[in-house]
Amino acid sequence: MSISKEEVEHVARLARLALTEEEKVLYAEQLGRILGHAARVTSLDTEGVPPTAQAIELANVFRPDEPGKPAPSLTQEEALANAPAVEAGHFRVPRILEAED
Amino acid sequence: MSATPGSARPPWTLTATELIGLLRSGDLSATELTQSLLERIEQVDRDVRAYITVTPERALARAAAVDRARAAGEDPGPLAGVPVAVKDIIATKGVRTTAGSRILDNYIPPYSATVAERLDAAGLPMLGKTNLDEFAMGSSTENSAWFPTRNPWDLGRVPGGSSGGSAAAVAAGEAVWSIGTDTGGSIRQPASLCGVVGLKPTYGLVSRSGLIAFASSLDQAGPFARSVADAALLLQVMAGRDPRDSTSLPNPVPDYSAHLDDGVEGLRVGVVSQLMGEGVQAGVRQRVQEAITLLGKLGAEVGEVSLPTFDAGIDVYYLIAPAEASANLARFDGVRYGLRVDGEDVAKMNSRTRAEGFGAEVKRRIMLGTYALSAGYYDAYYGKAQKARTLIIRDFARAYEDFDVLLSPTSPTTAFAIGEKTQDPLTMYLSDVCTVPTSLAGATAISIPCGVAPEDGLPVGLQLMGRALDEVTVLRAAHALEEELGPMPHPPLWGSPSE
Numbered sequence: 001m002s003i004s005k006e007e008v009e010h011v012a013r014l015a016r017l018a019l020t021e022e023e024k025v026l027y028a029e030q031l032g033r034i035l036g037h038a039a040r041v042t043s044l045d046t047e048g049v050p051p052t053a054q055a056i057e058l059a060n061v062f063r064p065d066e067p068g069k070p071a072p073s074l075t076q077e078e079a080l081a082n083a084p085a086v087e088a089g090h091f092r093v094p095r096i097l098e099a100e101d
Numbered sequence: 102m103s104a105t106p107g108s109a110r111p112p113w114t115l116t117a118t119e120l121i122g123l124l125r126s127g128d129l130s131a132t133e134l135t136q137s138l139l140e141r142i143e144q145v146d147r148d149v150r151a152y153i154t155v156t157p158e159r160a161l162a163r164a165a166a167v168d169r170a171r172a173a174g175e176d177p178g179p180l181a182g183v184p185v186a187v188k189d190i191i192a193t194k195g196v197r198t199t200a201g202s203r204i205l206d207n208y209i210p211p212y213s214a215t216v217a218e219r220l221d222a223a224g225l226p227m228l229g230k231t232n233l234d235e236f237a238m239g240s241s242t243e244n245s246a247w248f249p250t251r252n253p254w255d256l257g258r259v260p261g262g263s264s265g266g267s268a269a270a271v272a273a274g275e276a277v278w279s280i281g282t283d284t285g286g287s288i289r290q291p292a293s294l295c296g297v298v299g300l301k302p303t304y305g306l307v308s309r310s311g312l313i314a315f316a317s318s319l320d321q322a323g324p325f326a327r328s329v330a331d332a333a334l335l336l337q338v339m340a341g342r343d344p345r346d347s348t349s350l351p352n353p354v355p356d357y358s359a360h361l362d363d364g365v366e367g368l369r370v371g372v373v374s375q376l377m378g379e380g381v382q383a384g385v386r387q388r389v390q391e392a393i394t395l396l397g398k399l400g401a402e403v404g405e406v407s408l409p410t411f412d413a414g415i416d417v418y419y420l421i422a423p424a425e426a427s428a429n430l431a432r433f434d435g436v437r438y439g440l441r442v443d444g445e446d447v448a449k450m451n452s453r454t455r456a457e458g459f460g461a462e463v464k465r466r467i468m469l470g471t472y473a474l475s476a477g478y479y480d481a482y483y484g485k486a487q488k489a490r491t492l493i494i495r496d497f498a499r500a501y502e503d504f505d506v507l508l509s510p511t512s513p514t515t516a517f518a519i520g521e522k523t524q525d526p527l528t529m530y531l532s533d534v535c536t537v538p539t540s541l542a543g544a545t546a547i548s549i550p551c552g553v554a555p556e557d558g559l560p561v562g563l564q565l566m567g568r569a570l571d572e573v574t575v576l577r578a579a580h581a582l583e584e585e586l587g588p589m590p591h592p593p594l595w596g597s598p599s600e
Binding site: 003007008010011012014015016017018020021023027030031033034035037038039040041042044046049050051052053054055056058061063069070071074078079081082083084085091093094095100 | 487
């Protein structure tokens with residue numbers, strides 16, 4: 001199975017990964033081989049078989065929505081302590097929208 | 102060997118079960134024991150490199166508190182004072198936690214994982230944080246952004262992975278026991294390669310709160326130890342419902358040590374034919390066959406069982422786990438924590454941060470997972486793999502109609518050389534062939550050492566798989582076999598501390 005460089009670029013964009021030209025070539029080749037191996041799965045007869053998202057059957061676990069439970073909330077200071085850039089008690093990020101003018 | 106006070110054996114050489122007796126009788130203090138382990142780390146970790154971070158002050162403070170409690174006549178808990186090492190993917194408040202990744206180089210968690218809190222509450226001094234493949238993605242610990250860990254049996258070989266640091270620490274005498282995480286074999290395979298015991302609990306038995314997520318439907322934390330009895334004790338501390346993890350199970354937790362000595366008379370053991378085939382190293386097969394013969398001698402009813410879907414296990418796993426990883430790792434965006442590499446807009450900042458922060462294997466799995474989940478391929482890959490996962494679970498269910506536990510090698514080979522498989526990801530993935538089926542089924546399995554392979558003198562691991570939540574039976578069978586196999590030799594690096 002082969003994956004094109006264009007497909008690699010598309011997937012890298014979706015995954016927000018800035019790949020080098022060397023990485024694009026490498027991953028095209030490696031993903032092709034790994035997915036080729038996975039053809040054993042695609043050839044299995046799964047007609048009428050339900051999918052498993054997780055193996056243990058637990059559904060709809062509810063709890064009351066109360067502040068500080070089941071674990072105490074982080075303070076604003078704690079929540080921001082690991083942030084690369086902070087301004088006025090907020091996470092600071094680069095421009096998201098283009099300026100109007 | 103008896104562990105008597107005044108014995109020439111230093112504390113770091115003893116099992117937890119032996120140490121607990123000495124701590125309770127007052128023949129050894131938690132501080133002396135912790136000192137002994139810290140000195141051992143000082144002595145050998147420059148070669149083994151099991152630890153990313155050693156936390157001596159913290160460990161000694163916790164040990165001193167245990168000693169004070171005992172001196173005051175209080176009960177600090179049955180295991181109090183026996184130090185533990187913790188994989189660096191488990192959040193520890195105030196202690197750097199990197200997940201083996203550059204993207205979390207300076208991350209200091211503002212809270213602790215439930216597992217870490219339970220260890221602390223049980224009075225287990227934490228010696229430090231152990232090395233791993235970046236975000237637990239790998240089978241050799243070579244994918245750590247910091248350095249590879251070396252196998253204490255042969256420093257030119259890998260310890261396995263992803264919990265290679267936790268396994269090597271126990272094998273080298275740098276920890277009495279330790280905590281790892283297992284998504285597709287990351288506890289069992291390194292336990293096998295390092296000649297120690299490693300148990301992957303049933304999905305949902307141990308809280309995932311505070312584990313840095315890799316594949317959320319598969320991740321489980323579990324113990325490494327030098328004996329099955331020690332593993333049972335450590336599991337006891339970790340197991341049980343946690344309101345902070347909605348996937349943790351409400352079932353009552355049994356006493357994991359109570360039935361260790363019940364033996365295997367009449368126990369039905371199924372040897373999985375798909376996992377005893379051509380790809381298995383001759384010496385591994387030989388040692389596992391010998392262990393199977395011993396189980397028969399002990400009264401177990403041993404038979405062969407075929408689980409045809411296991412042949413597709415690796416492929417199912419390497420579609421599902423990367424798909425979940427690609428979603429989980431989306432959180433590393435350079436905004437709230439971790440590395441940021443600047444860019445003129447948010448998208449460029451995100452993409453550059455992730456390009457610089459993640460290593461090659463993590464990028465590969467994010468790419469693989471994103472591809473398998475993307476429009477046009479979802480049904481063919483991810484959807485198909487989820488259905489195949491159901492088929493594997495059905496295969497297990499059929500096997501458990503006739504058998505109580507299933508048996509296989511843990512790893513098809515002994516420890517391989519550093520660098521041997523790094524250029525070929527697919528070959529590396531295939532080393533997980535025996536461990537991924539249990540992970541996909543959300544069930545439990547243990548790896549115990551069963552001697553060394555004649556051709557290379559390296560440890561061989563035997564895997565016993567059990568039904569979901571049947572850790573008691575798996576531990577009982579493993580303990581009976583361990584007793585019959587006799588003491589596992591120590592790695593050369595152990596030296597001759599008693600002489």
